[in-house]
Amino acid sequence: xxxxxxxxxxxxxxxxxxxxxxxxxxxxxxxxxxxxxxxxxxxxxxxxxxxxxxxxxxxxxxxxxxxxxxxxxxxxxxxxxxxxxxxxxxxxxxxxxxxxxxxxxxxxxxxxxxxxxxxxxxxxxxxxxxxxxxxxxxxxxxxxxxxxxxxxxxxxxxxxxxxxxxxxxxxxxxxxxxxxxxxxxxxxxxxxxxxxxxxxxxxxxxxxxxxxxxxxxxxxxxxxxxxxxxxxxxxxxxxxxxxxxxxxxxxxxxx
Numbered sequence: 001x002x003x004x005x006x007x008x009x010x011x012x013x014x015x016x017x018x019x020x021x022x023x024x025x026x027x028x029x030x031x032x033x034x035x036x037x038x039x040x041x042x043x044x045x046x047x048x049x050x051x052x053x054x055x056x057x058x059x060x061x062x063x064x065x066x067x068x069x070x071x072x073x074x075x076x077x078x079x080x081x082x083x084x085x086x087x088x089x090x091x092x093x094x095x096x097x098x099x100x101x102x103x104x105x106x107x108x109x110x111x112x113x114x115x116x117x118x119x120x121x122x123x124x125x126x127x128x129x130x131x132x133x134x135x136x137x138x139x140x141x142x143x144x145x146x147x148x149x150x151x152x153x154x155x156x157x158x159x160x161x162x163x164x165x166x167x168x169x170x171x172x173x174x175x176x177x178x179x180x181x182x183x184x185x186x187x188x189x190x191x192x193x194x195x196x197x198x199x200x201x202x203x204x205x206x207x208x209x210x211x212x213x214x215x216x217x218x219x220x221x222x223x224x225x226x227x228x229x230x231x232x233x234x235x236x237x238x239x240x241x242x243x244x245x246x247x248x249x250x251x252x253x254x255x
Contacts, residue, residue, distance in 0.1 A: 082132035085125050089139050092154035096163065096178040096190070097145050103172035111173065114166045120155035141184060145176060157181065160194035 033041065052060060089095060112122050125133075127146040134140050151173065153163060157180050167173050178190045185193065197205070 078129060078132065081125070081129045085123075085129055085133035086137070088121070088123065088152075088154045089134065089137075092156070094153075094155045094157045094160060094178065094180050096153040096155075097142065097176045098151040098153065099174040099176050100151050101172040101174070103170065107170065107172070111166060111170050115153060115155075115163070118155075118159055118162045118166070120153055120159055120163060123152050123154065124149055125152060138182065139179070142179070157193070158198055160190065164191065164194050 032038070115122050126149045127143075130146050131143050134142060155163065160180075164175075167175065175187050175190060177187065178185050180190070180193060196202075
């Protein structure tokens with residue numbers, strides 16, 4: 001039995017032995033790495049810069065750094081955007097400022113299209129652009145509403161109700177304030193203004209009120225004359241065809 005177990009459990013020696021480097025590692029002259037690995041090594045190589053003693057004095061002076069940091073660079077593109085923003089303020093009778101929470105462009109695009117369809121335009125401007133556009137103008141007070149990039153709706157006052165109906169679908173866009181006819185209004189004032197009828201409807205209501213008052217006055221002035229004319233006509237009729245019944249009716253009318 002022991003001989004059988006030895007024959008069955010006996011392990012044979014492997015014919016091949018794997019070695020990692022097939023020999024000693026060359027430390028003095030290592031082999032060049034792969035091209036992709038070499039790129040990663042070059043990118044991740046730390047850069048400490050030249051020593052401070054090698055730099056010129058203008059680079060080590062702290063006062064010069066402060067003045068260089070505070071110096072503003074004139075950007076022509078910012079001036080173009082500021083002129084465009086001021087033009088929107090001057091040509092739009094209704095300007096609404098929005099606070100924007102986190103919203104994707106996919107959700108924002110339908111709102112932009114709906115406002116555009118109703119003759120309203122949604123624009124995004126930063127604090128610096130709005131400050132350049134409104135500084136020294138009658139819109140200077142709106143700079144307090146800006147902390148960073150915000151959205152502004154430009155349109156006409158008669159579209160205020162449509163604007164609130166469109167913005168109701170997106171709670172991420174919150175109305176803060178607005179300007180209507182060169183007057184700064186809060187959100188509650190804008191909601192009350194949107195509930196008012198249009199200018200044509202208000203004019204028609206005013207005309208109907210004025211016309212009803214005039215017609216009532218004319219009716220009251222002509223009432224006595226009409227009664228007198230009717231009595232005279234009745235009297236002439238009785239005189240031409242006298243009957244006992246007509247005479248009794250005529251007496252009752254005169255009394």
